[in-house]
Amino acid sequence: MNANWHYPTAMRVGVGRIAEIAEVCALHKITAPLLVTDPGVAALPMVRNVVDICTAAGLGIQVFSDIKPNPTGANVERGIAVYKKGKHDGVIAFGGGSGIDAGKAIAVAAEQQCSMWDLEDIGDNWLRAEASKIPPIIAVPTTAGTGSEVGRAAVIVNQQQHRKVIIFHPRMSPDCVILDPELTIGLPAQLTAATGMDALSHSLEAFCSPLFHPMAEGIAIEGIRLVKEYLPIAVANGSNIAARTQMLAASSMGATAFQKGLGAMHALAHPLGARYDAHHGTLNAVLMPYVLIANRDVIKQPITRLGRYLDIGSGFEPFLDWVLELRESINIPNTLQDIGIDDNRLDEIGEMAVADPSAATNPIDHNADTYAKIAANAVHGRL
Structure with a gap:
């Protein structure tokens, strides 16, 4: 290879x-x-x-x-x-x-x-x-x-x-x-999972960005497919060279794709990481379903198209179910509370999220209150 x-x-x-x-x-x-x-x-x-x-x-x-x-x-x-x-x-x-x-x-x-x-x-x-x-x-x-x-x-x-x-x-x-x-190969399963979900967040947010960049969108779609197929294998068997190679490719593809933009996952993960010194990939992994739900009204159509390509069903709900099943299968925490983040500073986090450059390409222009609510949902596990 x-x-x-x-x-x-x-x-x-x-x-x-x-x-x-x-x-x-x-x-x-x-x-x-x-x-x-x-x-x-x-x-x-x-x-x-x-x-x-x-x-x-x-x-x-x-x-x-x-x-x-x-x-x-x-x-x-x-x-x-x-x-x-x-x-x-x-x-x-x-x-x-x-x-x-x-x-x-x-x-x-x-x-x-x-x-x-x-x-x-x-x-x-x-x-x-x-x-x-x-x-x-x-x-x-x-x-x-x-x-x-x-x-x-x-x-x-x-x-x-x-x-x-x-x-x-x-x-x-x-x-x-x-x-x-x-x-x-020596990367522990927990870090393999968290970093792999970070790669997924890059391609997924790039795919959902409203900017016009078909080349980046094409790379994002294939990057998501590689994560779907190879991340569970890499987590289960860290010595699988083929899976490790494909995940390295997916990682580079995600960062190439996000020239099209990122979104609310990163807009929240950046201030949460700065305030709580939490692992960036884990933050994106935990936040992912909560942000998808917050953006659902705008991203239903492209997510439906993505789901057909990934062969996971047509519509927003099958895609969300896949994300939740993937997280569970590789032991990603369900909530921010699970990684030591409470709801004491969420108003501040909401303000910082609005100011983060990643917010500019989220499919919906959320305000600080909405960002704080997304974070609160992620703290308490309200899907």
């Missing part, structure tokens, strides 16, 4: 292709890469393997892993200091969404005169950065969910403002991606 793809960026797909990491660095003129990952991944043999491969090739590699599950501005600042001190000339963004997002943010901001926060995804803020000063980025995902390896943005927590900020620049899209399913 090895392949080389060139959409949306150069991608090397297949078992054992992490062995090509030094070759990829050389191709992009990286002589001293900074490998950015989270502490859990940094302790695994796969990182030592990458370091050994790069060292043997004469590359001045260093590992930076001071990254929280929801990476913060302080994490990025420390990474920039390490990048500059080590005189690095490229980034290997390695791991799950946290490591890859942090790596991309370090790369985009390290040599700029402007602040990283100046590049928040509002209007043309990205023009404040000098593209020529953004070093090459190589992305290596070890989970199948965020799709950050093909994205042009990074989600970073602004601790002073207690919110997640989307940092954007076209050059943040990595120059090359290595999708090696062997790197995902």
Whole structure:
């Protein structure tokens, strides 16, 4: 199943292709890469393997892993200091969404005169950065969910403002991606499920977005099919290479598709993640049916078409039933309360959701009260 793809960026797909990491660095003129990952991944043999491969090739590699599950501005600042001190000339963004997002943010901001926060995804803020000063980025995902390896943005927590900020620049899209399913085999079933549902949320929200983008919509539909067929297999048998490969593809497809937009799942997941430091994929998985119901009046027709393609029946209800059955089969929590989130701050969450960029492409323009009600329903399990 090895392949080389060139959409949306150069991608090397297949078992054992992490062995090509030094070759990829050389191709992009990286002589001293900074490998950015989270502490859990940094302790695994796969990182030592990458370091050994790069060292043997004469590359001045260093590992930076001071990254929280929801990476913060302080994490990025420390990474920039390490990048500059080590005189690095490229980034290997390695791991799950946290490591890859942090790596991309370090790369985009390290040599700029402007602040990283100046590049928040509002209007043309990205023009404040000098593209020529953004070093090459190589992305290596070890989970199948965020799709950050093909994205042009990074989600970073602004601790002073207690919110997640989307940092954007076209050059943040990595120059090359290595999708090696062997790197995902050790991922526990719970994280396999949560990250896989994150991939589903990306394709599903992109599909439901009202924007006109048929190419992204086509990718979203097929990405959803891959999740339907392969996520239960990957959760049940983490050593199934075919399922792991297909889920890596589905993850990258989801992040490619959401150029068409996201929606209320992410508009709520971002503030909830910032306030409660909860896992992003789990939040999207829990919120999914509650958001689908809130959007039902507008999305019934496209969801009916999607259900026919997936062979799960025609109409909104069969699709909702499939989502609920999928969540149950892979042990996704039913409510936000199940993951330690109560209803004490939901008015604030509603206000933050309205302000989140993802809300702009939700099929319905919900107000803060409606977002708070959706979150309340998700806390208490009211479908």
